[in-house]
Amino acid sequence: MAAHLLSAPSLKSNPTKTPSLSWRLPLPASLTSVAPRGRRSFVVMAMDAKPTVLVAEKLGAAGLDLLKNFANVDCSYNLTQEELCTKISLCDALIVRSGTKVSREVFESSGGRLKVVGRAGVGIDNVDLSAATEHGCLVVNAPTANTVAAAEHGIALITAMARNVAQADASVKAGKWQRNKYVGVSLVGKTLAVMGFGKVGSEVARRAKGLGMHVIAHDPYAPADRAHAIGVDLVSFEEAISTADFISLHMPLTPATSKILNDESFAKMKKGVRIVNVARGGVIDEDALVRALDAGIVAQAALDVFTEEPPAKDNKLVLHENVTATPHLGASTTEAQEGVAIEIAEAVVGALKGELAATAVNAPMVPAEVLSELAPFVVVAEKLGRLAVQLVAGGSGVKSVKVTYASARAPDDLDTRLLRAMIIKGLIEPISSAFVNLVNADFTAKQRGLRIAEERILLDGSPENPLEYIQVQIANVESKFASAISETGEVKVEGRVKDGKPHLTRVGSFNVDVSLEGSLILCRQVDQPGMIGKVGSILGSENVNVSFMSVGRIAPRKHAVMAIGVDEEPKKETLKKIGDIPAVEEFVFLKL
Numbered sequence: 001m002a003a004h005l006l007s008a009p010s011l012k013s014n015p016t017k018t019p020s021l022s023w024r025l026p027l028p029a030s031l032t033s034v035a036p037r038g039r040r041s042f043v044v045m046a047m048d049a050k051p052t053v054l055v056a057e058k059l060g061a062a063g064l065d066l067l068k069n070f071a072n073v074d075c076s077y078n079l080t081q082e083e084l085c086t087k088i089s090l091c092d093a094l095i096v097r098s099g100t101k102v103s104r105e106v107f108e109s110s111g112g113r114l115k116v117v118g119r120a121g122v123g124i125d126n127v128d129l130s131a132a133t134e135h136g137c138l139v140v141n142a143p144t145a146n147t148v149a150a151a152e153h154g155i156a157l158i159t160a161m162a163r164n165v166a167q168a169d170a171s172v173k174a175g176k177w178q179r180n181k182y183v184g185v186s187l188v189g190k191t192l193a194v195m196g197f198g199k200v201g202s203e204v205a206r207r208a209k210g211l212g213m214h215v216i217a218h219d220p221y222a223p224a225d226r227a228h229a230i231g232v233d234l235v236s237f238e239e240a241i242s243t244a245d246f247i248s249l250h251m252p253l254t255p256a257t258s259k260i261l262n263d264e265s266f267a268k269m270k271k272g273v274r275i276v277n278v279a280r281g282g283v284i285d286e287d288a289l290v291r292a293l294d295a296g297i298v299a300q301a302a303l304d305v306f307t308e309e310p311p312a313k314d315n316k317l318v319l320h321e322n323v324t325a326t327p328h329l330g331a332s333t334t335e336a337q338e339g340v341a342i343e344i345a346e347a348v349v350g351a352l353k354g355e356l357a358a359t360a361v362n363a364p365m366v367p368a369e370v371l372s373e374l375a376p377f378v379v380v381a382e383k384l385g386r387l388a389v390q391l392v393a394g395g396s397g398v399k400s401v402k403v404t405y406a407s408a409r410a411p412d413d414l415d416t417r418l419l420r421a422m423i424i425k426g427l428i429e430p431i432s433s434a435f436v437n438l439v440n441a442d443f444t445a446k447q448r449g450l451r452i453a454e455e456r457i458l459l460d461g462s463p464e465n466p467l468e469y470i471q472v473q474i475a476n477v478e479s480k481f482a483s484a485i486s487e488t489g490e491v492k493v494e495g496r497v498k499d500g501k502p503h504l505t506r507v508g509s510f511n512v513d514v515s516l517e518g519s520l521i522l523c524r525q526v527d528q529p530g531m532i533g534k535v536g537s538i539l540g541s542e543n544v545n546v547s548f549m550s551v552g553r554i555a556p557r558k559h560a561v562m563a564i565g566v567d568e569e570p571k572k573e574t575l576k577k578i579g580d581i582p583a584v585e586e587f588v589f590l591k592l
């Protein structure tokens with residue numbers, strides 16, 4: 001991405017000292033959701049001495065060498081939170097893996113000196129991103145270097161579990177020779193369901209094919225042709241879990257995937273299924289897994305990750321005789337750690353020098369004047385992305401997105417890069433563990449094979465208002481809400497700013513008008529009197545507050561789409577009651 005998006009760092013040359021740095025990064029609250037009023041920008045202060053980097057967890061030697069060429073490096077492992085908080089005020093950068101909690105207290109204790117946190121790995125669940133941004137601290141990660149290691153660990157767990165390697169090893173070491181007890185199962189010809197066909201999942205699939213397994217995958221957002229290219233069929237969640245002999249989890253932990261394997265899903269699985277998890281502990285309801293193991297539905301599980309890490313000593317799942325457990329070792333190979341160390345050291349050094357980091361996860365940057373003008377449209381853009389992706393049910397994956405900006409401004413007079421970044425953020429964040437901002441939006445989209453085509457419609461009228469409306473269309477997909485498909489076959493949503501507020505103004509071929517706040521119910525019905533009352537009273541009786549309601553129809557007494565903004569998330573039963581109204585043909589609940 002072009003460096004001029006960031007107000008350029010001023011480098012004062014001084015032959016005897018490290019160059020001084022001064023960045024000024026305007027801070028759009030919508031990109032970070034954390035900037036308190038009056039703190040919309042932050043400045044990385046001038047550094048006249050060599051910076052100090054605290055490496056709080058073991059990092060590969062090549063990465064350390066890179067850091068040492070530029071900074072004083074303090075490797076202090078196993079620090080308590082208190083020790084970390086004490087040290088941090090003397091450090092310009094901090095590098096961690098998943099074992100160090102970089103809490104708000106750490107940022108507060110830094111006294112403003114900490115400028116960069118480097119996460120040597122993918123997940124940044126251990127870094128308080130809001131606090132980082134509030135304190136003007138850039139967070140960078142290393143998202144690709146440990147993919148193969150994680151995939152290899154998944155395969156190691158599948159094979160070790162199938163042949164009882166861990167249990168048999170413990171038995172031999174205890175002086176036993178139990179050849180009959182540890183008869184395993186073969187992998188060849190067995191069906192493996194890969195849940196989450198991203199970087200790690202696709203590498204697991206490729207390797208499992210080599211072991212002679214029949215591989216299917218479930219990932220509503222992955223391109224089908226990428227799966228077909230390696231001989232994998234993308235199937236529904238139900239089909240994946242009900243037909244698999246082995247299930248391997250590779251999706252991020254998001255509100256939608258939290259406890260996605262639970263009592264209900266275990267009940268649908270083949271008796272004797274085997275489960276592997278090298279993603280995040282929270283995607284499995286661990287108590288439900290213990291029940292499924294006890295009931296014999298799940299024959300075995302092999303787990304690298306846990307809801308709480310390290311798990312409690314008396315954790316029933318870890319102690320279960322049919323469970324193989326490893327202490328979050330997915331990324332722990334010499335090679336991956338060298339790769340991650342180099343990736344993160346380069347990112348941290350680059351950030352300390354004032355360069356843009358493609359793997360930055362919280363760096364907002366856009367000129368303040370552009371930001372203030374586009375601020376309300378930024379919200380529309382992100383929400384349209386979120387809505388559009390949540391409307392997708394399947395098809396060839398979210399690959400091709402067309403964004404249309406309708407404006408009376410000449411194209412040169414309207415910088416849409418921030419809007420595009422926010423649409424990408426809206427499209428990607430609900431379906432991944434990625435954090436998207438202006439720095440990494442295009443990079444993240446490209447990495448996921450997501451093509452964003454932008455089109456401008458030049459309107460007559462006053463160019464005072466930067467934009468009339470934004471349209472987001474996703475091609476080659478099916479929708480959970482058939483009415484969201486436009487006349488030309490794409491999932492289509494359109495929004496605009498009204499009285500300073502973001503509004504949804506079109507879904508598919510239906511005009512609607514609903515404020516984009518809280519959550520949204522879209523409902524297609526036969527246009528007839530009394531529908532608004534019926535739906536409103538169901539929501540009212542369940543204490544769900546309706547913030548907005550609008551009906552768009554093709555013609556009187558034909559079909560209509562009702563858009564209902566709600567402040568609270570309705571219960572499943574409440575939504576079912578709406579679906580049961582005879583005139584309702586389809587409906588969908590969407591989180592904004």
Ligand SMILES: NC(=O)c1ccc[n+]([C@@H]2O[C@H](COP(=O)([O-])OP(=O)(O)OC[C@H]3O[C@@H](n4cnc5c(N)ncnc54)[C@H](O)[C@@H]3O)[C@@H](O)[C@H]2O)c1
Nearest residue numbers: 150196197198199200219221250251252278279330331431
């Ligand atoms: N154990 C370890 O040490 C280790 C190492 C690396 C990665 N990880 C974890 O593995 C997971 C995958 O990492 P990645 O780098 O492949 O991420 P990725 O973003 O490349 O892939 C995740 C995939 O999951 C899909 N997905 C999202 N929601 C889904 C849903 N509801 N159902 C099915 N699929 C869904 C996405 O479309 C995407 O294709 C992450 O949770 C990551 O933190 C763990």
Ligand SMILES: O=C(O)[C@H](O)COP(=O)(O)O
Nearest residue numbers: 097098099121122123331
């Ligand atoms: O998020 C990751 O990159 C993996 O879970 C690995 O984490 P680790 O580097 O702390 O082992």
